[in-house]
Amino acid sequence: MRADGILFDKDGTLFDFGATWNVWAADAIRGFAKGDEALARRIAQELVFDLEAGAFLPESFVIAGTNREAAEAVARALPGADVGEIEIKLMEDAAEAPLVPAVDLAPYLEGLAASGLRLGVMTNDTEFAARAQLRTVGVEGHFDFIAGFDSGFGAKPDPRPLLAFADALQLDPGRVVMVGDSTHDLIAGRRAGMQTVAVLTGMAGTEELYPHADVVLDDIGHLPEWLRA
Template sequence: MSFQGLRGILFDKDGTLFDFQATWGNWARELLRRIAGAETGRARSMAEALRFDLQTGRFHADSPVIAGTGDEVVGLLAPYARMSRAALSELVAGEAARAPLAPAVPLRPLLTRLRAAGLRLGVATNDYEAVARRHLAAEADLFDVIAGFDSGHGGKPAPGMLLAFAEKCGLRPDEILMVGDSRHDLQAGRAAGMRTLAVLTGVATEADLDDLADAVRPDIGHLPTLLSLD
């Protein structure tokens, strides 16, 4: 697959711009502590629902959190939360906004280089838009679009967010590269008619993703070489 002629890059956030396990393992532990308090049995039940290992602080490869929306996470926790769904949603979003971020690579130098090459940049995440904007506050000026599942275009694997980015930037879908770490990301890219790049800073392996990817790389730091910007 040729990567010539690209005019835009659309990134997933978690597992792509940020290392998934390093960022969200600590978030999950703190969130479950906040909900369960001293009730260790309830914490274990919620961890199992999320497919999260409380002892290692890591998500299992089949965790629905990896590619799920914020609403889907709330739905998994709601049977154990003993609070209203609205209050739980507020708690999940609040803890997500405070998650200890672990960038996959130094973001600003990479994004600045891509912008200097004339590329339009965006983020399409199944997280809340407000959380994404908080996580990317230091780089927000480098993105044309930051969209979440609640931005009015739906969540991945549907292509709504991706097509909205194309329309906003005045680009054809085939001029855009969708970069992600999950099958949901790559399925959305395929559905939108975009080229796709899989990165391995999430939980999925190359074998999990390569049938949906035009290329697989360890992380987004390989983009300049892939796009012949070096």
């Protein structure tokens, strides 16, 4: 086994990004617009979201960004809006998003833990939303560490939240694998001195991810085989 711990990103890694967040975002945009189609288009433009296709564009900052950054973008389209109130609204709504796991998570995580691996989640979403979503699919208790951008360690691509996982569980960073679907995840992993695994269940493709990854996998289901290789 080439590692002692695995730190997962959440959206696009544990959960398929498009299947989970495109539908949610389209509904959220129209909710903020309250029936005003022109306003919905302005909000979508700020979020780099294609309303006609019902999908984030690959270059959207939202894919790897923080909840605060998304709230600020929505506020730019709503003159006089309170960013803090929008941030709370996004956090609460995200906790109830229609989740689509990349694999059947409970048995998958049980298998990793049974092999002696310590498991964590570090997301640029809020810790509140992360815990709520993991609880919804019945796997919050499978993780030894869960952090969001607001947990006090910073946000990716800063390596500090990744190193917080290693410190909390007394792991050598070189024996930790950072698994993610964006360059933010992988750059943070490299900066932390960790092994990096990219997955294709997010919005980025192999060409974008490969320069920053030790390996690119279709999804996290292929990770155990790579760990044993």
